[in-house]
Amino acid sequence: MKRKNLAPLDNESDDPIVINGLNNSFGTNVIHENLDLTVKRGQVLGIVGGSGSGKTVLLNSILGLQKPTSGDIRIFGHKLYEGSEERTRQIKAKTGVLFQSGALFSTLSVVENIMTPIMEFTRLSRTEARAIALMKMSLAGLPLRAAELAPSELSGGMIKRTALARALALDAQLLFLDEPTAGLDPIGAAAFDTLIRELADSLDLTVFMITHDLDSLYAICDEIAVLAERHVVEKGTVEVLEKSTHPWIHEYFHGPRGRLKA
Ligand SMILES: Nc1ncnc2c1ncn2[C@@H]1O[C@H](COP(=O)(O)OP(=O)(O)OP(=O)(O)O)[C@@H](O)[C@H]1O
Numbered sequence: 001m002k003r004k005n006l007a008p009l010d011n012e013s014d015d016p017i018v019i020n021g022l023n024n025s026f027g028t029n030v031i032h033e034n035l036d037l038t039v040k041r042g043q044v045l046g047i048v049g050g051s052g053s054g055k056t057v058l059l060n061s062i063l064g065l066q067k068p069t070s071g072d073i074r075i076f077g078h079k080l081y082e083g084s085e086e087r088t089r090q091i092k093a094k095t096g097v098l099f100q101s102g103a104l105f106s107t108l109s110v111v112e113n114i115m116t117p118i119m120e121f122t123r124l125s126r127t128e129a130r131a132i133a134l135m136k137m138s139l140a141g142l143p144l145r146a147a148e149l150a151p152s153e154l155s156g157g158m159i160k161r162t163a164l165a166r167a168l169a170l171d172a173q174l175l176f177l178d179e180p181t182a183g184l185d186p187i188g189a190a191a192f193d194t195l196i197r198e199l200a201d202s203l204d205l206t207v208f209m210i211t212h213d214l215d216s217l218y219a220i221c222d223e224i225a226v227l228a229e230r231h232v233v234e235k236g237t238v239e240v241l242e243k244s245t246h247p248w249i250h251e252y253f254h255g256p257r258g259r260l261k262a
Contacts, residue, residue: 014077015040016174016206017062022071024057031057033230035071044200044207045235046217049227050248055210058227059178062208063097064088075174093121096167100179103163104151110162111137111147117169133169140165141195157188161195168199175200177209181216193219214253226252 017039024032031054039045049055060066062073064080073080075091104113114133118124124132134144140161151159160180167175180196181189197220200207211217217224217238225235228248234241242253 014074016076017208018072018074018077019062020072022058022061022073023069024054024061024066025069030230032061032068032071035231037225037232037235039206039208041206042200042204043222044197044209044220046221046224047208047210047227048212048217048224048252053227054230055227056178059176059208059210063095063176064092089121093117093170094172095174095176096170096172097176098160098163098167098178098180100182104159104166106151109148109150110142110154110158113151113162114166114169117166121170133165136165136169137162139168139199141191156183157192160184160192164195164199168203171203173205175205175207177207177211179210179212181211181213186215189213189215190219196220 015038017037019035019037022032022035022037023030035058037058047055047058057066061068062075062080067081076094078087078091080088080091105116108116111130111133114136115126115129118129118132119126122129134147137144137147142158142161142165146154146158146162151162154162164180177196181192184192193216196207196209199205200220209216209221221238223235223237224241225232226241226246226249227233228246233246234244234249238253241249244250244253
């Protein structure tokens with residue numbers, strides 16, 4: 001099938017993510033109940049919450065991977081799960097995802113992994129796609145000599161950077177990160193945080209980042225949304241959340257692993 005070039009989406013001035021009244025359940029297990037969340041353009045938003053609080057289910061709902069039980073999710077002003085296939089494709093082309101494991105294709109080299117979305121969503125030739133992929137490698141801080149390596153030959157940090165380059169291969173405006181620093185040593189994690197913040201600022205990205213890493217929250221997030229009791233219980237800057245009296249949030253910032261422990 002001949003690939004079509006993607007028409008621009010209208011309403012691009014809308015908040016990139018607007019969620020209203022989201023409900024998700026599995027049988028009798030209610031995960032989200034009347035969850036509302038807005039992510040503003042250019043914002044780096046951290047999503048935190050206890051294990052099993054529904055962060056991954058929320059991410060999957062927003063990515064269109066898991067149809068919610070009910071509720072309204074708008075991406076760039078367009079309702080997910082209701083538009084045409086072409087509209088879904090347009091939205092997909094403007095979003096990049098970095099899954100926790102990297103989720104690289106193991107049989108493809110680094111550069112081929114990054115070329116994949118370019119080949120899928122544009123009519124560019126392989127040579128052109130490769131040139132763009134090499135540029136994205138350097139944007140993600142990868143040395144060009146890594147281009148022909150297989151994922152199995154990469155360090156944890158290089159896997160994350162390759163996945164990031166692939167997520168940004170199509171000039172995404174909205175970037176989803178699932179535990180981006182998990183599995184990295186503290187120095188590698190700090191370097192990756194810095195890279196994400198720099199890219200978010202220079203490329204005007206909106207970033208939705210699930211994390212357990214307090215250092216990442218302090219280093220790069222403009223705001224943090226806390227998932228508990230099946231919805232977003234609070235959203236604000238770290239300075240605001242540090243003062244929260246909500247028991248989970250208080251424990252998170254002031255407990256034994258928190259930065260502000262007494
Ligand atoms: N496909 C599914 N079928 C049934 N239950 C599911 C499914 N996916 C998730 N759940 C349940 O939804 C709840 C929330 O899971 P989720 O993975 O979103 O939590 P999380 O906040 O990402 O946790 P963690 O921080 O441990 O990764 C859990 O109770 C989980 O068992």
